Structure formats: C-alpha cells, structure tokens
Amino acid sequence: MTSPSSVRKYPTGGAGGVKPPAFTDSPSLFARNPSVLIFIACLAAFTLAVTLMSEAFGAGVISTSFVKTLGKTLCLCLVALAMDLIWGYAGILSLGHMAFFALGGYMIGMWLMYARTEEIVVTALSQGGLPATPEEISQGIATQIFGVVGSSDLPLIWSLAHSLPLQLSLALAVPGTLALVFGWLAFRSRVTGVYLSILTQAMTLALALYLFQNDSGLRGNNGLSGLQNLPGLDGTSQDIVSIWFFWASALALGLGYLTLSWVVSGKFGSVIRAIRDDEARVRFLGYPVEVYKLFLFTLTALIAAIAGVLYYPQAGIINPAELAPIASIYLAVWVAIGGRGRLYGAVIGAAFVSLLSSLFTSGRLPDIAFGPVALSWVNWWLVILGLAFVAVTLFAPKGIGGLFDRFQNLRTPDRKGAPLGPDDGSLQEQEAQQ
Amino acid sequence: MTALLEVSGVSVTFDGFRAINNLSFSIGAAELRAIIGPNGAGKTTFMDIVTGKTRPDAGTVSFGERSLSLLGMNEAQIAREGVGRKFQRPTVFEDQTVEANLILALKAPRSPWRVLFCKPRQSDLARVRELADEVGLGDHLQRKSGELSHGQKQWLEIAMLLAQEPRLLLVDEPAAGMTPAEREHTTALLVSLAKTRAVVVVEHDMEFIRRLNCRVTVLHEGSVLAEGSLDHVTRDPQVISVYLGRG
Numbered sequence: 001m002t003s004p005s006s007v008r009k010y011p012t013g014g015a016g017g018v019k020p021p022a023f024t025d026s027p028s029l030f031a032r033n034p035s036v037l038i039f040i041a042c043l044a045a046f047t048l049a050v051t052l053m054s055e056a057f058g059a060g061v062i063s064t065s066f067v068k069t070l071g072k073t074l075c076l077c078l079v080a081l082a083m084d085l086i087w088g089y090a091g092i093l094s095l096g097h098m099a100f101f102a103l104g105g106y107m108i109g110m111w112l113m114y115a116r117t118e119e120i121v122v123t124a125l126s127q128g129g130l131p132a133t134p135e136e137i138s139q140g141i142a143t144q145i146f147g148v149v150g151s152s153d154l155p156l157i158w159s160l161a162h163s164l165p166l167q168l169s170l171a172l173a174v175p176g177t178l179a180l181v182f183g184w185l186a187f188r189s190r191v192t193g194v195y196l197s198i199l200t201q202a203m204t205l206a207l208a209l210y211l212f213q214n215d216s217g218l219r220g221n222n223g224l225s226g227l228q229n230l231p232g233l234d235g236t237s238q239d240i241v242s243i244w245f246f247w248a249s250a251l252a253l254g255l256g257y258l259t260l261s262w263v264v265s266g267k268f269g270s271v272i273r274a275i276r277d278d279e280a281r282v283r284f285l286g287y288p289v290e291v292y293k294l295f296l297f298t299l300t301a302l303i304a305a306i307a308g309v310l311y312y313p314q315a316g317i318i319n320p321a322e323l324a325p326i327a328s329i330y331l332a333v334w335v336a337i338g339g340r341g342r343l344y345g346a347v348i349g350a351a352f353v354s355l356l357s358s359l360f361t362s363g364r365l366p367d368i369a370f371g372p373v374a375l376s377w378v379n380w381w382l383v384i385l386g387l388a389f390v391a392v393t394l395f396a397p398k399g400i401g402g403l404f405d406r407f408q409n410l411r412t413p414d415r416k417g418a419p420l421g422p423d424d425g426s427l428q429e430q431e432a433q434q
Numbered sequence: 435m436t437a438l439l440e441v442s443g444v445s446v447t448f449d450g451f452r453a454i455n456n457l458s459f460s461i462g463a464a465e466l467r468a469i470i471g472p473n474g475a476g477k478t479t480f481m482d483i484v485t486g487k488t489r490p491d492a493g494t495v496s497f498g499e500r501s502l503s504l505l506g507m508n509e510a511q512i513a514r515e516g517v518g519r520k521f522q523r524p525t526v527f528e529d530q531t532v533e534a535n536l537i538l539a540l541k542a543p544r545s546p547w548r549v550l551f552c553k554p555r556q557s558d559l560a561r562v563r564e565l566a567d568e569v570g571l572g573d574h575l576q577r578k579s580g581e582l583s584h585g586q587k588q589w590l591e592i593a594m595l596l597a598q599e600p601r602l603l604l605v606d607e608p609a610a611g612m613t614p615a616e617r618e619h620t621t622a623l624l625v626s627l628a629k630t631r632a633v634v635v636v637e638h639d640m641e642f643i644r645r646l647n648c649r650v651t652v653l654h655e656g657s658v659l660a661e662g663s664l665d666h667v668t669r670d671p672q673v674i675s676v677y678l679g680r681g
Contacts, residue, residue, distance in 0.1 A: 268550045270534045274527045281525045284485060285598065286513035287544045295546040 029262055036261045039344050040254055047250040054246075056239035067242045068228075068314045069358060073351050074249035075311035076334070078256045080350035081343055082300035082307070083331050088340030089264050090296050091276030093193075096200030098327035099207050100175035100301040104308030105318045106211075107171035109224035112313060114161035115231035117144045148222050155217030171309050172302055179301030180294065187290040187297070192279075201325045208323035223319025227312050242314065249310045253347070256303055260343055272296065273341075333389050339401020348400050357381065438463040438632045439484065439602055440501070444493030445656075446479060453479045454490065455656035463601070466628035468643045468664075469636045471653035472676060477636045480653070481604045485519050486512040497602070514544060518600030522607045524587035528580030532571055532590055535579050536562040539594035561597070569593040584611045592623065602632045609642045621645045640664075 030037050052058040054067050062070075079101050086092045121140035125132035132140075142154040160166040186199055214220035230241060263269065272292060274282045279289050312318045331350075338349015359365065360381035367374040392399055437460035446454040454476045461467050471477050482488035484495060486509040495504045497515060504512050513519075526535050537554055540561065554562075566572045569589035574582065579590055588611065595603060608624065609617045624646060627633050637643055643650060643664055650667050652659045660670045667673050 263550065266550075267537060267552050267554065268546070270527075270530060270538055271549055273529060274538060277527055277529055278525055280487075280509075281521075281527070282538075283509040284513050284519050285539055285544075285594070286510050287549075288508075288510045288546075292546050 029265055032265055033261055035342075035344055036258065039257055039347070043250055043254050043257075047247065050246060051243060054239070054243050056237070056243045064239045064242045067239075067246055069355075071242065071246035071249045071314045072311050073354055074246070074253045075307040075314070076354050077347040077350045078249070078253045078307040078310075079304045080331060080334050080338070080346040081253075081256050081260055082303040083335045084338075084340060084343060084346035085260055085264065085303075086296050086300045087332065087335060088342070088346065089269065089276065090272040090293065092293060092297065093197045093332065094200045094297065094300075095197045095325065095328045095332060096204040097300060097304050098331055099204035099323050100179060100304040101308035101311070102318065102322040102327075103175040103178065103207075104171045104305030105312030105315075105322065106218060106224065107167055107174055107305075108309045109227050109312055109318050110158060110161040110218075111164050111167035112227045112229070112231065113145060113224050114141065114158065115164070116226060116229050117141045118162070119231055119234075120144065146219065149214040149220050151214075157217045168309070171305055175301050175305035175308075176298055179298045183294045183297035187293045190290070201328070204323050204328055205325050208320045208325075211320035211323065218320075221319060221321075223317060223322075224312075225317045227318065228314070228316035230313070245310060245314045249314075252306060252310055256306075257343060257347070260303075264343070333385065336389065337392050337399050339399030342401045344404075345399055345401030352400065353385070357385065360384075436463075436499070437461060438465075438498065440494075440496045441480075441484070442494055444483060444490045444495065446483065446488060446490045452656055454483065457493070457653075457657050459651065459658065461602070461632045461634060463632060464629055466625060466633045466646060466648040467635070468646055468648055468650045469634060469653060470638070470640075470643065470650060470667075471659075474655075475653040476656040477653055478606065479656075481519060481606060481634075481636065484512075484602075484604060485509055485517055510544070513598070513600075516599070516601035517604065518595045518598045518602070519604045520591055520595055520606060520608065522610060524584065524591045524611075526579045526582075526587050526590050526594070528578070530579060531576055532566060532579050532582070533562055533575040535590060535594060536565055536597050539597035541597065541599045565593045565597055568596070585613065585616055588612060589616075592620075596627075600631065603627065603634070605633065605635045607637055608635060609637060609639050617642060617645075 050062060050067060050070055053061040055062070055064050079097065083094070083097055086094055086097070118137065118141055121137055121144060122132065125136060125140060138154060139152070143152045146152060146154070160170060182200075182203055186196055191199060210216055211218055212221050218224065228238060228241070230236070233241065264272070271282065271287055275287075275289055275292060283289050330353075334350040334353045335346045336349070337353055338347065339345025360377045363378055365377045367376045369375075396402055398405065439459075439461050441457060441459040444454055444457045445452065457476070457480065459480070469477055469480070479488060483490050484504065486504060486507055489505065496502060497504050497512075497517070502515065504515070504517075507515070527538070530538075537558065540554075540558055542552065542558070543549065563572065563575065566575055569592055571582075571586060571590060571593065574586070579587065582590060588608070592608070595605075605624070608620050612620060621642065624633055624635060625648075628648070635643075635646065647664075649662065650664050651661045652667050652670075652673050654672075654676050659676065660667045660673050
C-alpha cells in the first residue's frame with residue numbers, strides 16, 4: 001500500500017537499511033542496541049589511555065589534577081544518564097536531581113572528614129603520653145570539625161559518621177528517602193510539566209538554604225573539606241588515589257550505562273516512553289503511572305547519589321552552593337545539548353559541556369581583543385553556554401546525538417508537519433531513509 | 435442475568451452545570467448497547483465516570499459479580515478490573531511500533547517491578563500477531579504506528595483494546611473517519627465481541643447503530659430519556675423533539 005509519509009519504509013535486505021528494533025527477532029540486549037557495546041568499548045579504551053598517561057601508572061603526560069577532572073566528568077556523565085532516563089525517556093523534567101547528587105556527596109564527606117579528623121586527633125592526643133579516653137577523642141573531633149561554626153558538639157546526624165558501611169548506606173538511604181517522599185507527594189497529586197520542574201527547583205533551593213545555616217549540622221556555608229585525603233592512606237600519594245577514583249567512576253558509569261540500557265530497552269522502556277507521550281492513555285491501559293514515575297524518580301535519585309559519592313572525594317570539597325538550583329539546570333542543559341532520549345547523548349553532552357566549561361572558566365585561555373573591548377572567556381562563557389542551549393533547542397532539538405543519525409543516514413521522516421510524537425527532541429525510533 | 439455494570443443515581447456538576455443528573459444505567463455481561471444523544475447530553479462524562487476519570491457527586495457505580503464499587507478506584511485500577519475504553523480520536527503511541535503498542539496493551543502484570551523483568555513469551559508474540567492479523571495490520575507489525583493512516587490507527591487501537599481482554603468495552607464513536615468497508619468490518623467486530631463481553635458504543639451515526647441491531651439508550655441533559663430498540667426510541671415523541679427532530 002502507499003503510505004501518507006514521504007519516507008520509504010524500513011528497507012529490508014538492502015545495504016544500509018536499518019531494521020527497527022523488534023521484540024521478536026533480537027534476543028540479546030547488545031544485538032538490539034549495538035551502541036551499548038560501542039560505548040563500553042570507548043569507555044574502556046578511554047580509561048586505559050588515561051591510566052597509561054597518568055603520573056601514577058604511566059607516562060605522566062596527564063597531570064593528577066586533570067585526572068581528577070576527568071574522573072569528576074565521568075561522575076557527571078553518570079548523573080546525566082539518570083537525568084536522561086527521567087527526562088528524555090519518561091518526560092519528567094526534574095530540575096532537582098543535583099540535590100540527590102550533593103546529598104550523596106555530603107554523606108560520604110561526613111565519613112571522610114570524621115575518620116580523617118579522628119586520626120589527627122588520636123595522633124595529637126597520644127603525644128601527651130597517656131592514651132586518650134574515648135570522650136577526649138570525640139570531644140577533640142567535634143571541636144576540630146565544628147570549631148569553624150562556633151560549636152564543639154557533634155550533632156546527632158553525625159552519629160553514624162564513624163563507620164564507612166553505615167555512612168555509605170546513608171548515602172543511598174537519605175537521597176532515596178527524600179526522592180521517595182517528595183515524589184510520592186508530587187506524583188500523587190498529579191503534578192506534571194512545568195509545575196513539577198518548579199517544585200523540584202524549590203526542593204533543591206530549600207535544601208541548599210537549610211544547609212547554609214550553621215546549625216544544620218553540616219558546617220553551614222563552609223561545607224565539608226579535605227575530602228581528597230582518604231583516612232588511613234597517608235602514605236599513598238594523590239597521584240594514585242586519583243587514578244583509583246577515576247577507575248571507580250569509569251566502572252560506575254559503565255555499570256550505570258548497562259543497567260539503564262537494559263531498563264529502557266524492554267517493555268519497561270516502552271511503558272515509560274508511552275507515559276512521556278500520553279500518560280492518560282497509559283492509565284487507561286491499566287498501568288499505575290504514578291507508581292512508575294515514583295519508581296523512576298527514586299531510581300534516578302539513587303544513581304545521582306552514587307555519582308555524588310564518587311565525585312566529591314575527587315573534588316575535595318562540598319558546600320551548600322552545590323545544591324543551588326543552577327546546578328540542576330546545568331544538568332538539564334547537558335542532556336539537552338547531548339541529545340535527550342538516548343543514553344550516549346546524555347554522556348556526550350555532560351562530558352563535552354562540562355569539560356568545555358572547565359576549560360573556559362579556568363582563566364588559562366587568552367582574552368580576545370576587539371579593539372577597545374576584550375572578550376574574556378571566564379566572563380562570557382555562561383553567555384555562550386546560554387546561547388548554545390537556545391540554539392540547540394531551536395535548531396537541533398536532537399542535540400549532538402543527532403549527528404549520529406546523520407552518520408547512519410537516519411533522518412527524521414518528513415511528515416509534512418504532523419508530529420511523530422509529542423516530543424520532537426527525543427530520539428524517535430529509527431526510521432530509515434536511504 | 436445479573437448486570438455487569440450497574441450505575442445508579444449518579445450526578446455530576448461542573449461549575450454549576452449539571453452534566454449528569456440522577457443517571458441510572460445497567461448492562462449485562464454479554465450485551466451490546468448503543469448510547470445516543472445530542473451534544474452535551476453527558477455521553478462522554480458518563481464514560482469518564484465509569485473509567486474513573488471523573489468522580490461523581492452522588493450515586494453508585496458497581497461492577498462485576500462482587501458488585502465492586504468503582505468510585506474509590508483510579509483509572510488504572512479500573513482498567514485492570516476489566517474496563518476498556520476507546521477514545522474518539524485514535525490514541526496510539528505514535529513513537530512506537532505497532533508491535534510495541536500491542537505488547538503494551540496485552541493483559542499481563544502491570545506493576546513496574548514485574549514489567550521490568552518481563553520478557554514477552556512466544557505465546558504473547560503469537561497473540562500479538564493474531565490480533566494484528568485480525569485488524570489487518572499483520573504486515574505492519576514493525577512499522578511505527580505514527581506512520582499509519584487514520585483508519586489504521588483506529589484499528590490498532592481496537593486491537594489494543596482486544597489485547598487488554600476487557601469485560602466491559604466502552605467505545606466512543608468507532609465509525610468516525612472510517613471508510614464504508616471499514617465500518618462494515620467494525621460493526622461485525624463489535625457484534626461478535628458482544629457475544630462474550632459487554633460493549634457500550636457511543637455513536638452519532640444512526641445508520642451505524644441500525645446495523646449494530648441492539649438496544650439503544652438515549653441520553654438527554656444528563657439522564658436517560660428513553661431505552662429500547664432503535665425503532666422504539668425513534669418513535670418516542672420526546673426523543674424526536676430533543677434529538678432526531680433537529681437532525
């Protein structure tokens with residue numbers, strides 16, 4: 001039959017013809033999504049290359065601080081994956097996910113700071129000759145950590161900070177619970193679209209303002225610092241530690257990518273894209289849409305928290321400014337520029353934009369003089385980023401990921417203005433035009 | 435025979451406008467029923483109430499042998515109980531293939547956890563193929579549903595409803611946008627479906643209803659004006675004055 005669309009349908013057999021993903025004829029995840037294997041291979045090659053060029057295990061071409069930057073970038077890619085799942089696939093534009101990222105960072109930071117301070121206090125006290133009593137030690141730790149905010153008592157929320165396993169479980173439990181409670185309240189009332197985005201912004205702002213207070217128990221605007229020093233590893237140089245964290249970040253990103261590509265590939269992915277496109281219809285099919293949203297919101301919050309746990313020991317410092325609403329907006333910008341609704345798009349966007357951002361704001365680039373005025377990159381970077389975001393949204397809604405469709409000769413079919421789905425920016429399933 | 439769906443004394447007011455006024459309606463477990471009425475008679479609101487989209491101010495809606503009240507339930511729960519709904523405008527997931535649309539609709543566990551670990555079985559895929567063949571989309575399983583023609587989308591949506599295996603099917607203007615041949619097919623399908631389940635059809639097209647050859651309920655200003663065979667209701671002077679006379 002002739003179809004109303006101007007595009008040739010999936011050409012079968014012909015070279016360059018792309019078969020649409022089907023439930024029937026491709027049993028394995030990799031067969032269905034060759035991009036997953038390609039991504040994992042690229043990530044492994046990148047990890048190996050960085051290791052071989054690092055100061056600790058190789059030629060020393062890459063400085064330790066740059067290894068840390070790359071490691072942090074991998075963590076940002078992981079949180080961008082989470083953002084892509086909730087926004088690109090499920091259509092929930094959360095502008096608060098960096099709150100979960102930072103909360104994960106705070107939780108691991110508490111243990112790092114406590115355990116490190118404990119070492120210092122014990123060493124200092126043991127020089128007096130007599131072994132220190134537990135009270136003296138805990139008093140010493142509290143004074144060391146909280147002297148800066150004029151307190152000498154360890155707040156209640158630090159009661160698990162002495163134990164790494166307990167504090168790590170908090171790093172999941174605290175952001176997870178917050179996401180669960182917030183999501184339950186928001187989704188149960190069927191808050192959607194821009195209202196939900198505003199609500200999530202309010203959540204991260206409220207949390208940041210709370211943490212800015214000195215009596216929040218997390219050192220107010222000083223935040224937690226010295227997180228790059230791992231307790232008990234005084235003899236290990238930062239060159240080596242930075243590579244460890246780089247490996248851990250790469251592993252987390254790889255596992256996160258595999259997990260999420262499995263999540264979005266099957267029937268579950270089908271349901272959440274259906275929710276993105278027409279959630280009322282999904283309800284009439286009998287799917288509990290709110291439960292799905294809550295599940296995704298909490299799952300992505302947990303992924304963000306894991307990314308935060310790996311990020312802040314590399315950053316060395318965390319303070320409430322990390323929870324500022326702008327941080328979560330950046331996250332959305334990365335995913336939009338990289339390409340929504342495809343996992344590799346999110347990774348590319350986060351890596352590309354955040355690395356460019358650290359280049360332009362490093363102050364190392366020379367200013368460009370235009371006669372009397374000079375273009376200072378540090379000052380103008382945000383303007384450039386903003387313009388780039390607007391340009392991508394207007395002219396290339398598929399983002400950088402859209403370039404891959406070009407390479408594959410995939411083009412969004414010309415439907416004479418009729419929409420394929422409500423969300424133009426997201427990856428539409430592959431329709432080939434040779 | 436006891437009723438599958440029993441709606442009694444239901445009223446809904448929107449901003450002072452009584453959309454449904456003390457409406458009572460019931461349908462048996464295997465029955466075909468047509469609902470007609472002028473615009474604003476409350477046909478769509480009636481469907482909204484049964485499917486959980488709108489909460490009535492008064493009245494009861496009970497479903498099934500256990501006379502389960504549908505009023506406290508949300509749309510998804512009602513759908514899982516076995517109430518399927520077809521909208522006027524075909525609503526399929528345009529970004530997904532015909533096959534994916536049908537798999538979404540297949541009767542299966544709906545919770546996120548179960549869906550996450552679900553793998554379509556061979557029997558499911560066979561059922562999908564069978565349904566697609568039944569509505570003439572057998573050759574289009576791998577096509578994106580957004581590419582289908584309007585009529586094909588209608589058929590896909592009907593196939594999705596069948597995949598849900600509902601006990602009560604609410605169909606809003608099925609014949610809209612269909613060719614005469616497709617209407618014929620739709621009529622036959624609806625009649626055969628009503629042998630095993632309850633089917634409620636809202637339709638404007640009198641010719642279509644005549645072919646369905648079933649009991650007709652006439653709604654007017656939110657309540658039942660007349661009920662009976664098509665010939666019976668079209669002879670009713672009240673019906674003629676409010677509805678047919680104007681057409």
